[in-house]
Amino acid sequence: MKTLLIILGPTGVGKTELSLQIAEKFGSPIISADSRQIYKDIPICTAAATKEQQERVKHYFVGSHALDETFSAAQFEEESLKLLDTLFLDHDTVVMAGGSMMYIDAVVKGIDEMPNVDPYIRASVRELYEREGLEPIKAQLKLLDPVYYSKVDLQNTKRVIHGVEMSLSAGQPFSSFHTGERKQRPFRIVQIGLMRDRQELYQRIDARVQQMLEEGLEDEARRVFHMREQNSLNTVGMKEMFLYFDGIYTFDQAQERICHNTHIYSKKQMTWFKRDSDIHWFHPSQTTEIFKFLETL
Numbered sequence: 001m002k003t004l005l006i007i008l009g010p011t012g013v014g015k016t017e018l019s020l021q022i023a024e025k026f027g028s029p030i031i032s033a034d035s036r037q038i039y040k041d042i043p044i045c046t047a048a049a050t051k052e053q054q055e056r057v058k059h060y061f062v063g064s065h066a067l068d069e070t071f072s073a074a075q076f077e078e079e080s081l082k083l084l085d086t087l088f089l090d091h092d093t094v095v096m097a098g099g100s101m102m103y104i105d106a107v108v109k110g111i112d113e114m115p116n117v118d119p120y121i122r123a124s125v126r127e128l129y130e131r132e133g134l135e136p137i138k139a140q141l142k143l144l145d146p147v148y149y150s151k152v153d154l155q156n157t158k159r160v161i162h163g164v165e166m167s168l169s170a171g172q173p174f175s176s177f178h179t180g181e182r183k184q185r186p187f188r189i190v191q192i193g194l195m196r197d198r199q200e201l202y203q204r205i206d207a208r209v210q211q212m213l214e215e216g217l218e219d220e221a222r223r224v225f226h227m228r229e230q231n232s233l234n235t236v237g238m239k240e241m242f243l244y245f246d247g248i249y250t251f252d253q254a255q256e257r258i259c260h261n262t263h264i265y266s267k268k269q270m271t272w273f274k275r276d277s278d279i280h281w282f283h284p285s286q287t288t289e290i291f292k293f294l295e296t297l
Contacts, residue, residue, distance in 0.1 A: 002088045002187040003297065006033070007097040008104055008273060009194035010266035012205040014284035016049065018194065019097035020057055021287070022294070026093040029058035031080060033098030033107070035073075036235050038065045044212050044220045045237040067224060067232045074114070077106035081185075088187065101272040108191070108276075110183030117162075118169040125165050129157070140164050145173035158231070190297060192290060193279040201266060206259045209237075213255060217241065236261045 005026070007019045023030050032038070036046040040063045043050075049059050060083060065071055080096075087094045098104065105111075129137055137160055142149045144167040152159050166174040196204070221241035224233060228242050237258055244254035273279060282290050 001092075003093045004084065004107070004185075004187055004189050005093055005095050005294075006104060006108070006189065006191045007095065007194070008033070008191060008279070009099060010201060010269040010273075011047075011099050011262060012208050012266065013099075013194045013196055013201060014204075015097050015099065015194055016047075016053070018284060018287065018290070019095055020053060022290075023057045023095040025291070025294070026091070026095065028091050028093055028095045029060060029087065031083065031094065031096040032059055032061040033076070033080075033096050033100055033103045034061075035071070035076075035100040035103055036232070037062050037098070038071055039063070039067050039069075039232045040065065041067055041224055042220060042233070042238065044215050044217050045235065047208065047212070065232075067227055067230050070231065073100075073102040073106040074111045076103045077111050080107050084187065099269055101269060104191075108189055110181075112177050112181075114166065114177050115170045117165045121168045122165050125161055125168070129161060134160060137161055137164055141167070144168065145175050147173060148175040151175075158234075189278075191276070191279040192293075193273055193281045194284045195270065195281055196283060198267075202259075202263050205262045205266065209255060209259050209262065212237065218244075218251075221245070236265055 005022065005028075007015050007022065009015055019030055022028075030049075032049070034046065034048075036042070037048045038061045039046070042048075043063065049062050053059075054062065061076075061080075084094060096104075096107065125137065134157055138149075138154055141152075141160055141163050145163055148163045148167075152163060154160060163174045166177075170177070195201075217237060218241060221238055222245070224238070225242060225245060227233060228238075233239075233242075240249065240254045240257045240261065243249045243257075244251055249257065280293065282293075
């Protein structure tokens with residue numbers, strides 16, 4: 001049986017080296033499931049696979065898209081499934097690795113089909129947001145779709161706006177399209193989750209942020225600063241460096257906020273992943289146990 005082996009976990013936990021080892025064991029390429037590593041020009045910020053790592057194992061969806069391109073979880077589902085059709089011709093097992101929750105869910109469970117947003121509605125909602133801020137958008141969402149309103153992160157501007165856009169475009173609540181039905185895949189999916197003690201993980205994150213800065217994160221951010229409005233750059237690491245360039249943060253404050261915001265993101269990742277009872281959890285140091293587990297597949 002063809003098998004998609006997914007290595008997942010929070011940022012900084014240690015997915016990269018394990019995924020390389022497992023890919024080498026199975027002679028498989030690696031499909032990156034990271035919503036920011038797909039973009040060119042920001043490899044330091046996204047901790048993308050290095051040239052040396054990509055020479056060890058062929059990677060897909062790393063530096064494959066320009067910063068001004070939009071790319072969604074639905075597109076990742078579609079393109080990954082097409083790629084898997086091709087890869088499974090030559091491989092019995094294919095490795096996917098990453099921590100982007102919605103990207104992984106898109107492949108494992110599938111995404112409900114959604115209507116397109118009316119361009120006029122999108123422009124109108126955007127104009128309202130730019131004129132009056134997020135509060136009237138929230139109020140509108142509460143009226144249009146109280147179910148989605150009760151679940152969405154109301155501080156996440158993009159998701160709040162999208163909920164209103166979709167509800168207005170479809171003429172029905174955005175949440176009504178969320179069927180929750182799991183799509184069937186013509187291959188087996190095995191998920192290995194990596195986790196560490198929270199304090200241990202936070203220490204690794206802080207060390208990695210320091211390493212990113214030493215490798216040139218500031219220069220990388222300055223090179224793309226003129227594109228700061230692109231959604232691809234709405235990510236931890238870039239946002240804080242941009243505020244440093246604006247004079248809002250000192251350099252030390254920017255570093256502290258990158259660490260802090262990455263801690264928060266890693267906690268969200270674990271909360272999301274722990275909802276899935278199909279994930280087999282290991283500490284990254286348990287390589288012997290992991291490879292024994294793989295032998296049972």
